[in-house]
Amino acid sequence: MSYIEIRNIFKIFGPDPEGALELARAGSDKDEILTKTGHxxxxxxxxxxxxxxxxxxxxxxxxxxxxxxxxxxxxxxDPTAGSVSFGGEDILAMDIPALNAFRRKRLGMVFQRFGLLPHRNVMDNVAYGLEIQGTDRKSREAAASKWIERVGLAGYEAKFPDQLSGGMQQRVGLARALATDPEVLLMDEAFSALDPLIRSDMQDELMKLQAELHKTIVFITHDLDEALKLGDRIAILKDGKLVQVGRPEEIILHPADDYVQAFTRDVNRGRVLRARSVMQRLTPGSERSEDDSNAPVIRDDTRLEDIVSISLKTGQTISVMDRDDNRVGLIDRDQVISALSR
Ligand SMILES: Nc1ncnc2c1ncn2[C@@H]1O[C@H](COP(=O)(O)OP(=O)(O)OP(=O)(O)O)[C@@H](O)[C@H]1O
Ligand SMILES: [Mg+2]
Structure with a gap:
């Protein structure tokens, strides 16, 4: 079982969700249900x-x-139907105190509009979660200081949110979410309000943090480039239905339908595709058959954009090695071109 399990969730908005739920279960889609029932x-x-x-x-x-x-x-x-569990625990069965403890201790949230408390300075915003958990001032300020520094805001502890740029405010938001050491970070369009360059910095920052922290992060975005950059896996929703779940390369190479295809059309394939999905795979046994010591060698996770420059520079067939240094594939110029243009 996975850590978070979402099972057959239906959510119908309106005064009589049960009637609409029946229609949905019988196969009616969102438009139809809205027309027929107003839900x-x-x-x-x-x-x-x-x-x-x-x-x-x-x-x-x-x-x-x-x-x-x-x-x-x-x-x-709460869902109209279905279940949600964290670590095997049904969160729909939690009573209010259990739910409050669950939110406080196990979840960290980062919002699009930052959601900082305007009358508290950076230190007190970041320490807020610990404060409501009852942590004493000294310990919570020590923890908050660590996170303030970690997100690059040392020196700004006494500033108030309106004295900070959007990017800095979101760094505070991130530090605040991390300060309670939650298991899960929920981020809804957390970077969408930021300027493109700042947004890209924040994406890099999050990836750097994640490489150390290994939190479970659920990140919402309507931006495919952001999704491809950050996501280990990506789920794509349309009209409330899940249309595809997969790794970034799977989404690009095998879009489930026209909706996903439309998202992926303008993607920079060079940045998303890796050697392993571009190469011509070698069958076991053939690895050593054509050893050419001058041939360029790359790892199987090398990005296509880097492969392009190697291919252009050397003009040779490139050997692809896996993590254990086994030669697993070959890439020649035709493969590079077809991967870029498909
Ligand atoms: N409280 C609510 N009452 C009625 N309808 C709602 C409510 N919340 C969401 N909806 C409807 O549910 C659907 C999904 O909304 P949701 O806010 O989850 O979309 P979203 O993917 O987050 O969109 P966005 O990118 O604009 O934030 C929409 O049709 C919306 O109108
Ligand atoms: Mg939304």
Whole structure:
């Protein structure tokens, strides 16, 4: 079983969700249900398994159900049908005190509009979660200082949110979410309000932190480039339904339908595709057959954009090695061109 299990969630908004639920179960889609009943389908039979330590990205167009999905993970809303569990524990069965403890101790949240407390300085914002957990001032300020430094804001402890740029405010938001050492970070469009360069910095920062912390991160975005950069896996929602879940390369190489295809059309393939999905795979046994000591050699996780420059520079067939230094594939110029242009 995976760490977070979302099973057959339906969420219907409106006064009589049960009637609409029956229609949804019988196969009616969001438009049909809205026309017939005036009810809005937020999620339609969504099941997902999220592994501990992975960065799981949820994407889709506006109104596809992304925020509705993440709100089921902190139980800001309850499903019309279905179940949600964390580490085998059914969060829908929790009473209010248990739910409050769950949110406080196990979840960290980062919001698009930063959600900082305007009358508290950086230190007190970052220490806030620990304060409501009852941690004494000295310990919580020590922990907060560590995170403030970690996100690059040392020296700004006494500043107030309105004295900081958007990027800096979101760093505070991230430090605050991490200060309680949560198991799971929920991030809903956390970087979407930032300028492109700052946004890219924050993505890098998050990836750096994640490489050390291995939190379970559920990250929502409507931006495919952001999804491909951050996500170990990506789920794509459309009209409340899950249309595809997969690794970035799977999404690019095998889009499930036209909706996903439309998302992937403008993607920079050079940055997403890796040697292992571009190469011509060698069958076991043939590894040593054509040893050419001058041939360029790369790892199987080398990005296509780097392969392009090696291929152009050397003009030779490139050998691809796996982590254990076995030659697993070959890439020649034709493969590079077809991977870029498909
Ligand atoms: N509280 C609510 N009451 C009624 N309908 C709702 C409510 N919350 C969400 N919806 C509807 O559920 C659907 C999914 O909304 P949701 O906010 O999850 O979309 P989203 O993918 O997060 O969109 P965005 O990218 O614009 O944030 C939409 O059709 C929306 O109108
Ligand atoms: Mg949303």
């Amino acid at each position: 809005t389908v937020g999620l339609h039979d969504v099941s997902l398994s999220i592994e501990q330590g992975e960065t799981f990205v949820v994407m889709g167009l506006s109104g596809s159900g992304k925020s509705t999905l993440i709100r089921h993970l902190n139980r800001l809303i």
